[in-house]
Amino acid sequence: MTDLANQIITGLSIASILLLVSLGLAIIYGVMGVINLAHGDFLMLGAYAVWLMESALGLGFLPCLVMVFFIVGAIGWLVERTLIRHLYGRPLDTILATWGIGIILQQAIRLSAGAQLRYVKMPDYLVNPLHLLGLDISAYRLLIFSVTIVLVAVTYILIFHTSFGIRLRAVMQNAEIARCFGINNARIYSLTFAYGAGLAGLAGALVSPLKSVSPDMGTNYVVDAFLVVVSGGVQSLFGTVASAGIIGELSGGFAYFWNDTLARALLFFLVVVLIRFRPQGIFAMPLRRG
Amino acid sequence: MSLLELKGVEVQFSGFRALRGFDLSVAAGELRCLIGPNGAGKTTALDVICGKAQVNGGDIIFAGQNISHFEEHRIARLGIGRKFQVPSVFRELTVKENLHVAFCRRAGVFANLGISAAKANADELEKLAELVGLKESFRREAGILSHGQTQWLEIAMLVAQDAQLLLLDEPTAGMTAAETRKTAELCKQLKGRHTMLVVEHDMGFIKEIGDVISVMHQGRLLAQGTVAEIESDPEVRKAYLGSGGIRGA
Amino acid sequence: MRRIFISRGHIIGYAAFALAILVVPLFIDDPYLLNKLARYLIFGILAAALALSWGYTGILNLGQAVSFGLGSYCMAMTLKLHTIPIQTGAAGLPDFMVWNNVKSLPWFWEPFHSTAFAVVAGVAFPVVVALLLGWFVFRARVTGVYVSIITLAMLVVVNLVIVDQQRFTGGFNGLTDLADLKLFGIDFDPYSSATYYLIALSLLATLMIGELVVRSKTGLIMQAIRDDETRVRYFGYDVARYQIFAFCVSAGLSGFAGMLYAMVMAFASPTFLSVQISLSIVIWCAVGGRESLIGSALGAILVTGIQGGLSETPAFLNTWMLIMGALFVAVVLFLPKGLISIVQLGMARLAGKKISALTEDEAPLPRGHKLGIG
Ligand SMILES: Nc1ncnc2c1ncn2[C@@H]1O[C@H](COP(=O)(O)OP(=O)(O)OP(=O)(O)O)[C@@H](O)[C@H]1O
Ligand SMILES: [Mg+2]
Numbered sequence: 001m002t003d004l005a006n007q008i009i010t011g012l013s014i015a016s017i018l019l020l021v022s023l024g025l026a027i028i029y030g031v032m033g034v035i036n037l038a039h040g041d042f043l044m045l046g047a048y049a050v051w052l053m054e055s056a057l058g059l060g061f062l063p064c065l066v067m068v069f070f071i072v073g074a075i076g077w078l079v080e081r082t083l084i085r086h087l088y089g090r091p092l093d094t095i096l097a098t099w100g101i102g103i104i105l106q107q108a109i110r111l112s113a114g115a116q117l118r119y120v121k122m123p124d125y126l127v128n129p130l131h132l133l134g135l136d137i138s139a140y141r142l143l144i145f146s147v148t149i150v151l152v153a154v155t156y157i158l159i160f161h162t163s164f165g166i167r168l169r170a171v172m173q174n175a176e177i178a179r180c181f182g183i184n185n186a187r188i189y190s191l192t193f194a195y196g197a198g199l200a201g202l203a204g205a206l207v208s209p210l211k212s213v214s215p216d217m218g219t220n221y222v223v224d225a226f227l228v229v230v231s232g233g234v235q236s237l238f239g240t241v242a243s244a245g246i247i248g249e250l251s252g253g254f255a256y257f258w259n260d261t262l263a264r265a266l267l268f269f270l271v272v273v274l275i276r277f278r279p280q281g282i283f284a285m286p287l288r289r290g
Numbered sequence: 291m292s293l294l295e296l297k298g299v300e301v302q303f304s305g306f307r308a309l310r311g312f313d314l315s316v317a318a319g320e321l322r323c324l325i326g327p328n329g330a331g332k333t334t335a336l337d338v339i340c341g342k343a344q345v346n347g348g349d350i351i352f353a354g355q356n357i358s359h360f361e362e363h364r365i366a367r368l369g370i371g372r373k374f375q376v377p378s379v380f381r382e383l384t385v386k387e388n389l390h391v392a393f394c395r396r397a398g399v400f401a402n403l404g405i406s407a408a409k410a411n412a413d414e415l416e417k418l419a420e421l422v423g424l425k426e427s428f429r430r431e432a433g434i435l436s437h438g439q440t441q442w443l444e445i446a447m448l449v450a451q452d453a454q455l456l457l458l459d460e461p462t463a464g465m466t467a468a469e470t471r472k473t474a475e476l477c478k479q480l481k482g483r484h485t486m487l488v489v490e491h492d493m494g495f496i497k498e499i500g501d502v503i504s505v506m507h508q509g510r511l512l513a514q515g516t517v518a519e520i521e522s523d524p525e526v527r528k529a530y531l532g533s534g535g536i537r538g539a
Numbered sequence: 540m541r542r543i544f545i546s547r548g549h550i551i552g553y554a555a556f557a558l559a560i561l562v563v564p565l566f567i568d569d570p571y572l573l574n575k576l577a578r579y580l581i582f583g584i585l586a587a588a589l590a591l592s593w594g595y596t597g598i599l600n601l602g603q604a605v606s607f608g609l610g611s612y613c614m615a616m617t618l619k620l621h622t623i624p625i626q627t628g629a630a631g632l633p634d635f636m637v638w639n640n641v642k643s644l645p646w647f648w649e650p651f652h653s654t655a656f657a658v659v660a661g662v663a664f665p666v667v668v669a670l671l672l673g674w675f676v677f678r679a680r681v682t683g684v685y686v687s688i689i690t691l692a693m694l695v696v697v698n699l700v701i702v703d704q705q706r707f708t709g710g711f712n713g714l715t716d717l718a719d720l721k722l723f724g725i726d727f728d729p730y731s732s733a734t735y736y737l738i739a740l741s742l743l744a745t746l747m748i749g750e751l752v753v754r755s756k757t758g759l760i761m762q763a764i765r766d767d768e769t770r771v772r773y774f775g776y777d778v779a780r781y782q783i784f785a786f787c788v789s790a791g792l793s794g795f796a797g798m799l800y801a802m803v804m805a806f807a808s809p810t811f812l813s814v815q816i817s818l819s820i821v822i823w824c825a826v827g828g829r830e831s832l833i834g835s836a837l838g839a840i841l842v843t844g845i846q847g848g849l850s851e852t853p854a855f856l857n858t859w860m861l862i863m864g865a866l867f868v869a870v871v872l873f874l875p876k877g878l879i880s881i882v883q884l885g886m887a888r889l890a891g892k893k894i895s896a897l898t899e900d901e902a903p904l905p906r907g908h909k910l911g912i913g
Contacts, residue, residue, distance in 0.1 A: 026701075030905065035684040035687070035688055063573075069899060082874070083868060086872055087871070087872070090875075091683055091684050092597070092599050092683065092684065092687070093871050093875065095599065095601075095684050095687055096599075096821065096825065096867070096871045097868050097871045097872065099601075099821070099867075100864045100867035100868035100871065101864070101867070101868060102816065102864075103860060103861070103863065103864030103867070104861060104865055104868070105862040106860075107857055107858075107860045107861035108861065109865060110857050111857055111861065115857075219695060219814060220695065223691065223692045223695045223696070223770075226688040226689070226691070226692050228690060229688075230685065230688065230689065260704065261699045261700055261703035262700070262703070264699060265694055265696050265697075265699070265700050266695065268692055268696045271692075272672065272676070272689065272693075273673045273675065274680045275675065275676070275679050275681055275689075276678060277672075278673040279677070302609060339559045340773055340775075341772075353832055359727040361777075362769075362772040362773055363773075363774075363775050363776055363778070366772065366773050366774055367774035367775040371773070372773045372790075373773075378767060378770050380762075380763045380766040380767055381766060381767075382762070382765075382766045383759075383762060383763060387759055387762075387763075388763075389757060390756065390759060391760055391763045391774060392772070392774050394774045394775040394776065397775050397776050397777065398780075399757055399780050399781055399784045401753065401756075402712045402755060402757040402760060402788045403751075403755045403756075404755065405756035405757075406748075406754065406755065406756070407755055407756050407758060407759040408754065409861075410756065422890060447774075451774055451775070455824065525734075
């Protein structure tokens with residue numbers, strides 16, 4: 001019984017990291033129609049930013065989290081202003097440009113911080129497990145879990161209950177018409193991209209004490225996030241949350257029986273089979289053919 | 291004996307009923323005009339025939355076959371060609387290549403491997419281009435054509451496809467008076483060889499080419515008859531109220 | 540008029556290219572250099588294969604290294620088994636299996652005792668994988684960026700599985716200490732000119748096959764699909780079949796390139812199916828010109844040639860990747876049709892001067908004349 005409960009909790013924590021990574025990816029795709037292949041590298045930047053601030057400046061972990069969000073967000077904003085902007089309407093080229101940007105970021109880190117693995121220390125007050133409902137739950141995983149819930153809530157409010165959100169949804173539905181109504185699309189796009197990048201950076205910061213930090217750490221996370229986005233169906237916050245939950249639990253479960261790698265392979269296989277029958281994702285309504 | 295028959299066709303877009311039990315019957319060799327106020331469901335009617343929109347009820351019979359759940363390419367192979375309201379041609383290909391793609395005699399991948407893209411049927415395709423006045427642009431990219439020329443290219447592509455039934459969605463939209471006349475000429479030439487279903491707003495054009503007119507309103511067939519009959523029909527007048535009357539629509 | 544000119548230019552270009560790569564061994568007596576050049580030509584095959592699916596059909600396959608890697612493993616498996624008397628453990632088992640406590644040769648290794656089987660499998664296996672993935676993806680009408688991220692995800696997954704299944708695949712180290720390929724009585728030593736010629740001819744054959752495909756009506760329909768996939772359906776073509784076809788041909792050619800690569804490198808490892816290789820293929824194609832087979836191949840040879848010419852130390856490689864990333868972004872932004880479009884433009888200019896009697900309508904303007912953004 002406690003075994004099962006522990007398994008579910010492990011799955012939940014995998015799911016919340018997955019959700020943090022996917023959320024930014026899904027928002028950028030949903031609003032701008034851009035798949036950001038540099039997303040994993042923004043995540044990596046977030047992890048390195050924490051490492052740098054902790055080891056060189058001696059900052060505490062929690063203040064780091066807040067700063068990382070804004071630092072990586074600013075980098076994202078810059079990337080959008082200088083490069084992505086010129087590629088709207090050319091989705092395949094955008095994917096390429098973001099891939100190139102990802103390589104540049106990775107190599108820049110490799111050349112400056114070195115290729116060796118780096119480690120971020122978990123703050124002492126989060127190391128010990130908490131006893132909740134007769135279970136030992138890692139305090140750190142609980143932190144990740146709560147940060148995720150807060151961020152999803154913030155994102156929800158941002159999209160559905162602010163005037164920025166109204167403009168954002170207008171642009172999502174029809175960019176041309178939104179422009180005619182005086183909405184500044186360019187500004188919406190750069191803020192969205194920055195927000196998505198910031199989320200990725202935050203995700204990187206949060207995973208940094210759990211795993212080693214390396215220049216190519218982003219790849220694996222971003223691939224899982226692709227699976228979430230593909231199976232959840234874009235343009236739906238609920239779809240992203242639900243499919244991150246399902247994929248997190250499934251990969252936790254599969255990994256319990258086999259190992260991480262085979263779990264991932266099986267998940268990939270399931271997602272490919274799924275899109276054959278529901279190409280719009282599990283949670284989207286089918287509209288028109290073609 | 292009718293070539294195309296729609297019986298009580300229903301189409302829904304996330305709950306909105308764009309077609310509500312739409313009936314239509316077109317005889318072989320006929321040129322039928324389909325009119326109706328904006329949003330009546332004319333484009334949707336053509337969409338559902340060529341497989342672009344999914345049927346939620348009712349039947350579509352073409353040449354004795356129920357095609358309501360066929361995939362688009364199977365419908366096309368049975369002999370239904372479509373011109374879209376927003377002209378859609380392959381902008382990166384030349385006029386010739388556009389026509390060659392449309393000239394679909396064998397659809398298979400391996401069958402087409404043996405056919406040369408440059409040489410096969412070149413003369414026939416050039417004649418077609420001549421028919422729509424695109425001979426000078428034969429080897430140019432379709433992306434640089436004017437709006438009217440693009441419309442003609444798309445019509446020529448349907449002819450190349452040699453479809454038995456042509457579905458034309460607003461073939462004169464955005465054309466000058468002279469271009470519209472030319473298009474009318476073209477339609478008359480095609481009449482008889484192909485069965486045609488033409489959606490139009492331009493009553494002048496319809497009077498020029500059409501025999502029987504079907505009027506749609508709110509996803510249903512409202513009236514059907516000659517131009518004179520339609521123009522004096524009180525139901526039709528009511529439907530067009532507020533949209534500037536049937537002439538100006 | 541223009542068509543004739545272009546195809547004449549094409550023929551001259553191809554002839555010059557064929558001549559160049561075939562006479563090279565006559566002037567080189569450094570076997571290491573020859574081996575290096577052979578590797579660049581293999582990359583040329585890969586780039587041309589991607590041009591077929593990406594440049595001509597609009598399928599941006601970011602997981603092409605899967606086909607490449609699977610092909611290389613097929614070849615490496617048979618070459619590994621042929622080293623048995625010298626380098627492998629007891630009972631005819633490859634050395635790494637002995638180290639991993641594998642007791643008997645796994646069933647899927649058995650057929651690789653036959654070189655012929657391996658050569659067929661090196662092409663067929665990647666094609667079957669592409670066929671399966673293609674069936675799921677293209678039948679579901681998944682297109683554009685979605686195809687790209689699904690293929691990329693597949694690459695990462697396959698790579699992880701190969702590393703993970705160390706007992707059967709040699710894991711991280713891959714399959715090393717391979718025998719030379721012996722076929723038709725010829726010993727294809729990786730440093731011999733026989734191997735170089737095999738590869739050069741393979742590249743020429745790839746380009747030929749590719750040209751035959753893109754110049755057929757099937758190729759025309761592929762380009763129409765790239766332009767507007769849904770429109771093609773209303774002319775009666777089953778779009779998914781054409782996409783699967785292009786995807787599979789590209790995979791088969793990549794698998795073949797993988798086999799050659801395992802031969803010249805004398806090993807196969809998970810780095811052959813890495814994201815880096817996939818990325819490089821895309822860069823070569825983009826730099827050379829994705830809508831031209833020979834342009835893509837030249838792009839690969841040029842880029843890897845410059846890289847090899849400069850240095851191959853790991854430290855330099857990191858700087859080089861940074862430069863490549865920047866170059867890539869620049870090409871995507873400013874030269875979407877690659878370097879070959881500049882060459883074509885130049886040729887068109889020259890011809891325009893020569894045949895000034897042409898009317899304005901017939902003035903030769905090649906496809907790639909649109910430079911810059913847009
Ligand atoms: N994909 C879609 N999703 C939701 N609603 C749609 C969709 N396509 C059409 N509609 C709705 O269906 C109704 C009929 O549209 P349709 O395009 O068939 O009209 P139409 O008669 O062709 O009008 P027009 O003369 O303006 O071209 C309209 O109210 C339209 O808003
Ligand atoms: Mg319409």
